[in-house]
Amino acid sequence: MSAVRKRSISLGQTKTSISLEDEFWDAFKSIARARGLTTSQLVESIAADKQRGNLSSVVRVFVLKSALSGGSSSQLNFKD
Template sequence: MTRPEKHSLTLRGHRTSVSLEPDFWNGLRGIARDRGIGVSALVTEIDETRGTDTGLATAIRLFVFRHYRDRA
């Protein structure tokens, strides 16, 4: 296991930081690259669809997990 890494992102003009494990950052970057968009744009999409009871880091992890699970 590796420790989460904190990265800064801009979501709708506001800076925020998110801590994720490197495998999730790599997965998120891969999805963004495949879609031809930046990581901040993808995280903005994830942020707009998450429920109010779900933190942003959790929503990202679930998004990445479900993306690769559904491709398997």
């Protein structure tokens, strides 16, 4: 597993950052691309779930749920 990296994103007019491992970030970008969204747009669409934890955790759970609900590794573009 790779080290956790901070990534800057925009939520509306607000700049923030999330800390994710490369594998989660790569999968998240693939999901966004498959949905025709930017990573910021996808974060905004799932940010309503933030009450369940911090934003980084919400993104990790979203990626995990996407993978478990039928997203294949080729669809999600996981790195080996």
